[in-house]
Amino acid sequence: MPELPEVETVAADLRPHLVGRTITACDLRFPTIVRHPEPERFAALLTGRRIEAVTRRGKYLLHELDGPGDPTLLVVHLGMTGQWRSVPAGTPEPDHLHAVLTLDDGRQLRYRDTRRFGRLLLGTEAELVAARKLPRLGPEPLDPAFTAADLYRRLHVRRAPLKALLLDQVVVAGVGNIYADESCFRARLRPDRPASSLSRRAVGRLHGALAELLAEAIANRGSSVDSYRDAWGEMGGEQELLQVYGRGGEPCVRCGRPLAVVRLAGRTTVFCRRCQR
Numbered sequence: 314m315p316e317l318p319e320v321e322t323v324a325a326d327l328r329p330h331l332v333g334r335t336i337t338a339c340d341l342r343f344p345t346i347v348r349h350p351e352p353e354r355f356a357a358l359l360t361g362r363r364i365e366a367v368t369r370r371g372k373y374l375l376h377e378l379d380g381p382g383d384p385t386l387l388v389v390h391l392g393m394t395g396q397w398r399s400v401p402a403g404t405p406e407p408d409h410l411h412a413v414l415t416l417d418d419g420r421q422l423r424y425r426d427t428r429r430f431g432r433l434l435l436g437t438e439a440e441l442v443a444a445r446k447l448p449r450l451g452p453e454p455l456d457p458a459f460t461a462a463d464l465y466r467r468l469h470v471r472r473a474p475l476k477a478l479l480l481d482q483v484v485v486a487g488v489g490n491i492y493a494d495e496s497c498f499r500a501r502l503r504p505d506r507p508a509s510s511l512s513r514r515a516v517g518r519l520h521g522a523l524a525e526l527l528a529e530a531i532a533n534r535g536s537s538v539d540s541y542r543d544a545w546g547e548m549g550g551e552q553e554l555l556q557v558y559g560r561g562g563e564p565c566v567r568c569g570r571p572l573a574v575v576r577l578a579g580r581t582t583v584f585c586r587r588c589q590r
């Protein structure tokens with residue numbers, strides 16, 4: 314599932330190619346992928362607009378469009394298996410293609426999603442939040458203004474398991490199953506510990522581990538553990554460096570004992586019973 318580093322990779326790759334381009338056509342093959350507004354209105358509003366900026370917030374890809382007032386955003390959420398790709402028009406079409414945007418430079422942006430948990434949205438941020446299509450996202454873990462003290466304030470009042478809170482996009486934006494398990498391992502903290510039991514020092518370790526891990530994953534162009542591919546259809550490299558995710562039962566890289574697998578916050582969770590406390 315694409316998380317912060319994967320979405321950041323796609324945004325950074327597409328930015329120089331998309332900024333200044335105009336969307337000349339919007340062809341929806343499976344209109345249900347559009348969650349706001351109605352698909353016909355979505356297509357009509359998008360056609361003829363120029364892309365002014367490409368950014369990321371949490372796991373959301375944001376394309377700012379031209380026009381007066383608050384920026385209108387084309388929002389792409391990749392869900393579990395979504396792919397947002399730039400290809401020359403005329404490239405043979407894969408299956409599970411949901412939406413095709415044609416640009417004025419002869420290229421297309423294509424949204425493909427085998428499992429269809431992703432979504433496309435269009436509107437101002439305020440409009441999408443009011444329509445409950447966008448959550449009020451928590452801080453960005455790589456924002457220098459987001460400190461260990463901020464993370465501590467968000468965690469120490471909660472009794473839920475640490476991992477459940479790392480997955481909660483309101484607590485911190487952009488972390489999913491991969492980077493939640495990996496950051497707990499790096500910080501040597503059990504993912505099932507009540508968040509309120511963490512000391513300031515432990516949260517400091519977690520804050521550092523999370524920032525270091527996400528920066529490393531961005532540098533490695535994300536983790537292709539499932540169907541994630543970048544905007545050009547290529548795999549990332551971070552999956553080679555993951556220490557616990559997907560490795561349940563295998564020996565811990567630190568102590569050699571088999572890694573435990575439990576179900577936590579509805580997600581498969583892997584950790585080391587000896588190295589994580």
Ligand SMILES: [Zn+2]
Pocket residue numbers: 565566567568569570585586587588589
């Ligand atoms: Zn271990």
